[in-house]
Amino acid sequence: MxxxxxxxxxxxxxxxxxxxxxxxxxxxxxxxxxxxxxxxxxxxxxxxxxxxxxxxxxxxxxxxxxxxxxxxxxxxxxxxxxxxxxxxxxxxxxxxxxxxxxxxxxxxxxxxxxxxxxxxxxxxxxxxxxxxxxxxxxxxxxxxxxxxxxxxxxxxxxxxxxxxxxxxxxxxxxxxxLCSAGLNLSLDNMETEKIDLIIRNIIENNVVFYNQAEMAKEVGLSASAFSRQFRRATGDTFVSFMKKLRIGRACQLLMTTDQSVSDISAATGFSNLSNFNRQFLQLRQTTPSRYRRDVRRLMKHEAGSGEIHGEKSAGVHGQHLQ
The missing domain is CATH 2.60.120.10 (Jelly Rolls)
Incomplete structure (x- = not known):
């Protein structure tokens, strides 16, 4: 064929x-x-x-x-x-x-x-x-x-x-x-390269409080040009991109700390608790409280038996984000 x-x-x-x-x-x-x-x-x-x-x-x-x-x-x-x-x-x-x-x-x-x-x-x-x-x-x-x-x-x-x-x-x-000469990404213009560096900095340093206006100013672009270049580089809007990273950071804090859900909401850049709960449910198909409870139950089972038995709850596994 x-x-x-x-x-x-x-x-x-x-x-x-x-x-x-x-x-x-x-x-x-x-x-x-x-x-x-x-x-x-x-x-x-x-x-x-x-x-x-x-x-x-x-x-x-x-x-x-x-x-x-x-x-x-x-x-x-x-x-x-x-x-x-x-x-x-x-x-x-x-x-x-x-x-x-x-x-x-x-x-x-x-x-x-x-x-x-x-x-x-x-x-x-x-x-x-x-x-x-x-x-x-x-x-x-x-x-x-x-x-x-x-x-x-x-x-x-x-x-x-x-x-x-x-x-x-x-x-x-x-x-x-397959390809020639170890072909890594070669960016075609400086604006895209700037966006790429910003994305890597945000991801590697778990930055959650940047907003689009700050980012546009940092790379020397107008708000509209930044928005256009960011979507071209990631296939996503800056707002959606940051929401996914904030929820990912919240998952880390829910699993590794005893901070309240309210404190984690504030620490990850959400304006209020109800918005945090709504966005978390949309991305992870579970609530922050249930996520914490399910992860800790799995960890307890793993520590007690050396294995994790039973069903794994939604939102607990590694995810591929777009």
Whole structure:
């Protein structure tokens, strides 16, 4: 079957959007599935490593300057800040459900892991190659893909050794690199570069009190130009972007401190408690109080038995934010 390349080539001609990948405080990485089309299925980049599996459908994928066709079983490792996207040919209204399985891990997690366990230095060649994009080949790929899927069904503690074992086997798997010369993101203009630096500063430092006027002034843009550039760089409005980061910070405080919900609301930049509760429910499908109760119940079970049994409540797991 031959697939149209128009969606992929159109996307590649545009500046990739900055994808926000925010893990839950108790999780070392983000694992998720998504449909196609979906808000996160775009020409994008992010500072995390990404292991990407296609389970259904076909089309064309783009990694840096590489164009290729994919079918189910396509398994690719993308390095930090390498632009990428997978594009299926669908008719209007058609949805390919659970097309992708995605695992995203920060560079700092790998650095810490290999510092703690020098034996895992055998992963360095694979991680280094990922800056070109790595496609895995051979009969073992089907089994490796199945193991990636199974990580999503495991209890939190079981995921870590499963991921390490998977990475070690991926390092031994036949592979090919995709794009030329380690093509990382090269921004096309200084305004977009300024926005990118602001986004990274906000995320890395958990800044919650900036407003759009302050940001526009900091990068020397008018409010309208800043708004336009920010949406172009992230695919999101500044207000929506900051709301997601504030809720993520609130989740950390709910889990790790005994501060009241009211104090956490104020500490994360919400104007009043009712607005905080409403926004939290919209993004996490649970209330702040219930989130705290559910997380602590899981932690208590884990401490008492070494395992987490039973159903995990909505909003507790690592999420992929757009």
């Amino acid at each position: 031959v697939y149209s390349t128009s969606s992929a080539r159109k996307a590649r001609a545009e500046i990739p959007v900055f994808e926000i990948v925010r893990r839950e405080p108790r999780n070392s990485f983000v694992w998720h599935t998504h449909d196609y089309p979906a808000p996160c299925a775009r020409w994008n980049y992010h500072p995390e490593y990404e292991l990407h599996l296609i389970t259904k459908g076909g089309g064309q994928y783009v990694v840096g300057d590489y164009f290729g066709f994919f079918t189910p079983g396509n398994l690719v490792l993308i390095g930090p800040n390498v632009p990428h996207g997978w594009f299926s040919d669908v008719t209007p209204g058609e949805v390919v459900q659970d097309r992708n399985v995605v695992l995203q891990v920060s560079r700092s997690w790998f650095d810490g892991l290999m510092t703690l366990c020098p034996e895992l230095d055998v992963l360095q060649d694979l991680l280094s190659a990922s800056r070109y994009g790595v496609e895995f080949l051979g009969p073992a790929v089907a089994c490796l893909g199945t193991r990636l899927i199974e990580i999503g069904t495991m209890d939190d503690a079981a995921r870590i050794p499963a991921l390490i074992d998977l990475l070690l086997d991926l390092a031994r798997c036949p592979r090919r690199t």
